[in-house]
Amino acid sequence: MIKKLNRLGCLLTMTIVLVSFIDMFTNAYAQEPENFLEWRIGTSKQAFYPGEPVLLTLNIKNSGTREEKVDFGVDGIGAFLMEVHDSNGIIVAKGEKIQRFGLSRLGTLSVAPSEIKQKPIVLNRWCSTLLPPGKYHVICNIEYLLRSESRKKEGSEVFQAGPVHRKQLELDIQIIEIDKTKFKEMLETLVAFEVKPEAQSKEEWLAKRDIARELLALAESELAVPYQLKLIRNDPYTWFGPDAINSLVRSGTLEAATGLMQIIEDPSVYKDDVKHILIDGVYRLREIGKPDILSATNEFVAKHERPFIGTPVD
Amino acid sequence: MKIGYLRHKWNVLGIIVVVVMLDVFAGNAMGMGGGSPPTCPPCYDSSCTHYLCCEACWGCNASTNQCSIRRCDQSECKDCNYDDHGNCTGCKSKCNPNYCQTCVGGTCKVCGGDTNQACCDGTCYDTRTQKCCTDISPRYICDIDCKSCCNGSCCNMTNCEICKNGSCVRAVPTNMHQTYVEDQGGTLHFEYEWDSTTGDLADLYNCSVREKVDYPGGNPYYWPSPPWVGGVFNPTILPDPPIPASYGGAVDNHSPPAFKKPYQNASVSATQVYQYHCGPSCCMGNDDWETLLSIGSIQRFVTGDGTLWRYSIIKSGAYAEIFPLP
Numbered sequence: 001m002i003k004k005l006n007r008l009g010c011l012l013t014m015t016i017v018l019v020s021f022i023d024m025f026t027n028a029y030a031q032e033p034e035n036f037l038e039w040r041i042g043t044s045k046q047a048f049y050p051g052e053p054v055l056l057t058l059n060i061k062n063s064g065t066r067e068e069k070v071d072f073g074v075d076g077i078g079a080f081l082m083e084v085h086d087s088n089g090i091i092v093a094k095g096e097k098i099q100r101f102g103l104s105r106l107g108t109l110s111v112a113p114s115e116i117k118q119k120p121i122v123l124n125r126w127c128s129t130l131l132p133p134g135k136y137h138v139i140c141n142i143e144y145l146l147r148s149e150s151r152k153k154e155g156s157e158v159f160q161a162g163p164v165h166r167k168q169l170e171l172d173i174q175i176i177e178i179d180k181t182k183f184k185e186m187l188e189t190l191v192a193f194e195v196k197p198e199a200q201s202k203e204e205w206l207a208k209r210d211i212a213r214e215l216l217a218l219a220e221s222e223l224a225v226p227y228q229l230k231l232i233r234n235d236p237y238t239w240f241g242p243d244a245i246n247s248l249v250r251s252g253t254l255e256a257a258t259g260l261m262q263i264i265e266d267p268s269v270y271k272d273d274v275k276h277i278l279i280d281g282v283y284r285l286r287e288i289g290k291p292d293i294l295s296a297t298n299e300f301v302a303k304h305e306r307p308f309i310g311t312p313v314d
Numbered sequence: 315m316k317i318g319y320l321r322h323k324w325n326v327l328g329i330i331v332v333v334v335m336l337d338v339f340a341g342n343a344m345g346m347g348g349g350s351p352p353t354c355p356p357c358y359d360s361s362c363t364h365y366l367c368c369e370a371c372w373g374c375n376a377s378t379n380q381c382s383i384r385r386c387d388q389s390e391c392k393d394c395n396y397d398d399h400g401n402c403t404g405c406k407s408k409c410n411p412n413y414c415q416t417c418v419g420g421t422c423k424v425c426g427g428d429t430n431q432a433c434c435d436g437t438c439y440d441t442r443t444q445k446c447c448t449d450i451s452p453r454y455i456c457d458i459d460c461k462s463c464c465n466g467s468c469c470n471m472t473n474c475e476i477c478k479n480g481s482c483v484r485a486v487p488t489n490m491h492q493t494y495v496e497d498q499g500g501t502l503h504f505e506y507e508w509d510s511t512t513g514d515l516a517d518l519y520n521c522s523v524r525e526k527v528d529y530p531g532g533n534p535y536y537w538p539s540p541p542w543v544g545g546v547f548n549p550t551i552l553p554d555p556p557i558p559a560s561y562g563g564a565v566d567n568h569s570p571p572a573f574k575k576p577y578q579n580a581s582v583s584a585t586q587v588y589q590y591h592c593g594p595s596c597c598m599g600n601d602d603w604e605t606l607l608s609i610g611s612i613q614r615f616v617t618g619d620g621t622l623w624r625y626s627i628i629k630s631g632a633y634a635e636i637f638p639l640p
Contacts (some may be wrong), residue, residue, distance in 0.1 A: 074565060075565075101552055101553065102550075102552020102553040102554075102566065103524065103525050103552060103556075103564040104553060104557065104564060104565050105557065105561055105564065107565060145498075156632070156633065157631065158495050158497050158502075158632045159494070159496040160496070160497050161496050161498045161503070202514070206516055206519065236555075237558070237593075238555070239557065241555055242554075270593055273522075273556060277555070
């Protein structure tokens with residue numbers, strides 16, 4: 001009888017221990033799925049020229065047992081805020097959250113268990129790298145959602161978003177004296193992605209071309225102007241067209257103004273739905289007030305009224 | 315004496331040889347064309363292939379436009395017919411049909427000498443409206459306007475056809491469908507995906523997708539104020555530029571307009587449609603945007619009883635709200 005009681009006690013204890021373990025695991029997972037994600041940030045190189053586009057790569061490892069879908073917000077960039085500090089810890093560049101209206105690219109990244117997924121982002125979208133040579137510290141703040149934490153509303157197909165998680169990632173970069181030849185070589189390398197290599201699938205090529213186009217569009221240098229104009233001429237509908245136009249405007253060059261005017265007035269360039277953005281670019285270049293740009297664009301603005309570019313809500 | 319006789323004999327012999335040679339040479343010339351070498355007809359190259367008469371010009375001197383010394387072999391001229399003046403009047407068998415040559419006025423001329431025509435594997439085509447496709451052999455002809463060469467066929471680009479694996483297939487976005495909807499604190503977050511009619515999204519590299527939202531009233535449309543403030547383009551067409559269709563999916567967030575106190579009951583119903591456009595030029599006209607997915611209404615409300623106010627939005631049966639409004 002005593003033996004039987006002992007056995008029962010033993011079984012009960014084991015069951016309790018097992019149940020506790022299972023409960024502990026499930027609770028841990030349910031409450032803190034973000035704990036199963038390991039984040040790293042890096043660049044392919046350490047030193048950059050002033051104005052060079054800096055490609056940051058987020059590496060996200062899922063050490064959990066189920067797939068996680070990370071929501072990086074609108075266009076896959078809405079979740080990011082950036083800061084660049086100099087060697088004295090002073091903020092020299094700061095980029096707030098980016099807003100986009102209407103349809104935008106899907107911003108989620110699925111990471112399967114034990115998988116490492118990468119997400120590329122370009123620092124220059126938030127912070128200029130037109131900085132004096134020296135060492136800099138980049139702080140990347142991410143405010144993201146996890147799809148696993150979204151809960152279906154009762155009696156509805158709609159999910160209620162889970163809590164916003166915050167992550168801070170840091171890395172060091174160095175800005176070095178510009179070498180114009182090498183800077184141009186870098187731009188040429190990016191332009192080369194416009195041509196599909198024979199061996200590459202169209203899908204793979206388009207994905208790589210997108211990153212190259214984004215880098216090219218966000219390059220901050222007069223040296224990039226002809227390449228950015230070429231990008232717009234080749235594909236006025238490119239998703240990165242507005243970025244390229246912003247960079248052209250920042251270049252404040254006559255070359256940018258004449259290049260844009262040529263594209264606008266070239267009937268062989270198909271651009272009906274984006275023409276207004278290009279025309280606005282010429283007007284923005286005029287706002288810089290450089291006499292050579294003003295005189296070169298006087299006739300153009302007499303012909304083309306400034307389009308209204310608003311901030312819409314749909 | 316002997317030496318003198320022999321020298322004289324050699325001299326005579328030399329003269330005879332020269333005379334004979336001249337005679338032979340002249341005889342040939344006289345026999346074929348008569349007299350001095352004739353003026354070359356338009357010369358095309360250094361062979362006889364394209365000459366009016368092969369005997370008239372065998373190696374034309376471009377600077378003088380005169381026939382060179384060398385003459386054609388009689389056998390090469392066997393099909394030429396001559397008039398009384400020795401001019402060639404027929405050259406049928408000398409004209410190569412593979413090069414679309416026909417005999418016109420005794421000359422083999424490509425496509426009858428029409429300068430607006432060219433030869434495409436034995437068929438003449440109008441260079442102003444047609445092109446010769448060289449992607450396969452034998453070559454073939456497609457229209458320049460809105461047709462593309464594809465393995466022996468001409469893809470109809472006005473139907474948005476592309477050449478895929480040797481066949482003409484229509485490449486446009488299709489089957490746009492909602493994959494997810496989330497309430498992000500009063501913002502309705504929709505995710506959509508679509509396919510390509512070819513089965514490969516990468517084929518949609520020439521296509522874009524956008525949304526068009528029509529509001530009741532003029533442009534700009536001003537929100538009822540209060541409870542809202544500000545206005546929007548009417549119709550609102552976003553994004554700008556439209557999203558590349560090759561992405562295969564998109565997010566659409568419907569955020570609340572800016573609020574203005576004192577709140578009061580109000581509602582706005584807009585109509586949304588997702589559209590696609592494929593270009594450039596032939597596939598669709600500049601302003602032709604086809605419906606990809608018709609959503610219907612997006613309704614926004616502010617409701618309340620004077621103390622507690624609620625903002626709500628409904629689209630495709632999905633609902634999000636802010637309650638209470640601050």
